[in-house]
Amino acid sequence: MSALLEAKELRKSFGGVKAVQGISLSIPEHSIYAVIGPNGAGKSTMMNLLSGTYQPDAGELLFAGRQLAGLPAHQRVRLGLARTFQKIRLFKQLSLLDNVLAGFHIHHKVPAWQYLIPGAAFWRDWTHCREQGMALLEFVGLADLAMQRAGSLAYGQQRMLEIARAMATGPRLFMLDEPAAGLNSVEVGFLLQRLKDMRERGITVVVVEHNMDLVMKVADHVFVMDRGEYLFEGAPREVQNNPKVIEAYLGGEFTGGLDS
Amino acid sequence: MSRRVADALSRPVRWPAFLGALVVIALLPMVLGTPYWRGILVVCAMNVLLAMSLNLVIGYTGQLSLGQSGFFAIGAYVTTVLLKSYGWNFWLAGVAAVLAAGLVGLLLAAFAARLRGHYLGIASLGFAVIVYQILINWESVTKGVRGIYGIMPPPPIRLPGLPEISFGNQATLFYLVAGIALCVYVILDNLVRSPIGETLRAIREDEISAASLGVNGARWKAFSFGVSAAIAGLAGCFYPGFVGTLVPDAFGIVESFTMLAMVIVGGMGTMIGPVIGAVVLTFLPEVLRGFGDFRLIVYGLALTLVVLFMPGGILQAWQILTARLRGTEASESTGGGR
Ligand SMILES: Nc1ncnc2c1ncn2[C@@H]1O[C@H](COP(=O)(O)OP(=O)(O)OP(=O)(O)O)[C@@H](O)[C@H]1O
Ligand SMILES: [Mg+2]
Numbered sequence: 362m363s364a365l366l367e368a369k370e371l372r373k374s375f376g377g378v379k380a381v382q383g384i385s386l387s388i389p390e391h392s393i394y395a396v397i398g399p400n401g402a403g404k405s406t407m408m409n410l411l412s413g414t415y416q417p418d419a420g421e422l423l424f425a426g427r428q429l430a431g432l433p434a435h436q437r438v439r440l441g442l443a444r445t446f447q448k449i450r451l452f453k454q455l456s457l458l459d460n461v462l463a464g465f466h467i468h469h470k471v472p473a474w475q476y477l478i479p480g481a482a483f484w485r486d487w488t489h490c491r492e493q494g495m496a497l498l499e500f501v502g503l504a505d506l507a508m509q510r511a512g513s514l515a516y517g518q519q520r521m522l523e524i525a526r527a528m529a530t531g532p533r534l535f536m537l538d539e540p541a542a543g544l545n546s547v548e549v550g551f552l553l554q555r556l557k558d559m560r561e562r563g564i565t566v567v568v569v570e571h572n573m574d575l576v577m578k579v580a581d582h583v584f585v586m587d588r589g590e591y592l593f594e595g596a597p598r599e600v601q602n603n604p605k606v607i608e609a610y611l612g613g614e615f616t617g618g619l620d621s
Numbered sequence: 622m623s624r625r626v627a628d629a630l631s632r633p634v635r636w637p638a639f640l641g642a643l644v645v646i647a648l649l650p651m652v653l654g655t656p657y658w659r660g661i662l663v664v665c666a667m668n669v670l671l672a673m674s675l676n677l678v679i680g681y682t683g684q685l686s687l688g689q690s691g692f693f694a695i696g697a698y699v700t701t702v703l704l705k706s707y708g709w710n711f712w713l714a715g716v717a718a719v720l721a722a723g724l725v726g727l728l729l730a731a732f733a734a735r736l737r738g739h740y741l742g743i744a745s746l747g748f749a750v751i752v753y754q755i756l757i758n759w760e761s762v763t764k765g766v767r768g769i770y771g772i773m774p775p776p777p778i779r780l781p782g783l784p785e786i787s788f789g790n791q792a793t794l795f796y797l798v799a800g801i802a803l804c805v806y807v808i809l810d811n812l813v814r815s816p817i818g819e820t821l822r823a824i825r826e827d828e829i830s831a832a833s834l835g836v837n838g839a840r841w842k843a844f845s846f847g848v849s850a851a852i853a854g855l856a857g858c859f860y861p862g863f864v865g866t867l868v869p870d871a872f873g874i875v876e877s878f879t880m881l882a883m884v885i886v887g888g889m890g891t892m893i894g895p896v897i898g899a900v901v902l903t904f905l906p907e908v909l910r911g912f913g914d915f916r917l918i919v920y921g922l923a924l925t926l927v928v929l930f931m932p933g934g935i936l937q938a939w940q941i942l943t944a945r946l947r948g949t950e951a952s953e954s955t956g957g958g959r
Contacts, residue, residue: 435834438834443833444833463819463836477808479811492626504625508629527833
């Protein structure tokens, strides 16, 4: 499998805080790639660098062989990068369906004048987006609530809605920042299945996660960070048994994963 | 097809409301038959245009703009100067004025691209102040505080086979401006229901999220400002011919405040809300007529009360009221949601 996304020596500091200090990684296509590490390790900063929410201080970023440096977040979406946020960022006042519909932004093919006076092409696109939007809500188990306000959803449902919204962009690479945070065990099981479905559909999934049970079950490859630096990477089992990783996590969340 | 998908695909029926609006517009000058009240009607139609224009930026795109009077002024002055100093045809001058206002709106948005919230509000307020100062000081073109006099209403329209339509009286001028306002309403309504509306609302709700879906925030905010400014400019085209004179004081920042009051009092972020706000705030001061700047006191009071007690404006208050009156019936008909 070839690398879909490649980062070389990425660096990012916030004032005195060196959040990411020379991280290189290579994400193979059609895989589930997990990024783990203790709190403050720089995982979210890494996602923000990959998605273009932040620009790196130094380093190189290649997506399908294309340089990403300097490209703002909204243009990276057109190349096929999508993401969710650790701290949920839904359009709270809008309905679930409207949240997902906003995700089709880059896919509309309608002559400009038809936005003012709708014609056949407009209505074709309108119907298509709503059918696809409902299918995505179905995919995350929220189709019954399509017309409700996103802000009225329970926490776990909000996470799933954010996933559906990002999937509407039609990503090749989908980055999820702690999708299981705040989910109950049933919801985690559902999420796990959906991540596998995405891989099945040919989407390359990058998941930042603290839930080691989930990581061990779905990840093809695990990348471990600590204090902005590379610690270890390998198959889930290798990571689980690596002394450096165990040390970094000592007393932390990882113990739960080790027992299982 | 499942029922859920069928629900998602149901389209609202709008033509009855459109016909209703046409009938109301047709009847209004007959109900309010005196020249005075017909004049108020023309003002009202212009205010509806202005409130709708501001609502696109504030209500749908979530950008605080306090400079709408500047675009209104550009529409009025460009039309009048082209008409009186360069001898242009009114309709052509009007098109130029709309384009000019729209272009300035785009430029303002481009300069203010990085500004958000209060800062954008202050920058746009500054813009309106600058436009006002230019109107006062660029005397060779605007005639400064002395103003421009003797401005004629739009020239008559002669269509073959039809009687000539002249705009010399308030009723026909009202039909013209109200008709244009209705067209603008329909087009804006289409726009905000289209994917462009989805994009603008996404920016309003969360610009970083919107960017994560591929939305170029700066570009679409500029679009919103540009369209909004063009519509305010359109309202401005008709103002000078209606009043007959043009002085800078008609475009002070207090006019921006007036438009803001209409949008918020009616209910921003909805199409009909600002229309209601414009109608209520145009007629209310007339009904309660008193001393000098009574109008502004009414606006200030209405704005304060709405912000304090019904943030969704008159429209939302009305919806809550009717829902209460209908009681359980309403909650049953919405069904589905538990
Ligand atoms: N925008 C920012 N401004 C200043 N400091 C930041 C910013 N974003 C992250 N940091 C700092 O960078 C470091 C790495 O943060 P980051 O959010 O990337 O960690 P993380 O691995 O995602 O942690 P967690 O597991 O808690 O989400 C932390 O010390 C954090 O305080
Ligand atoms: Mg994080």
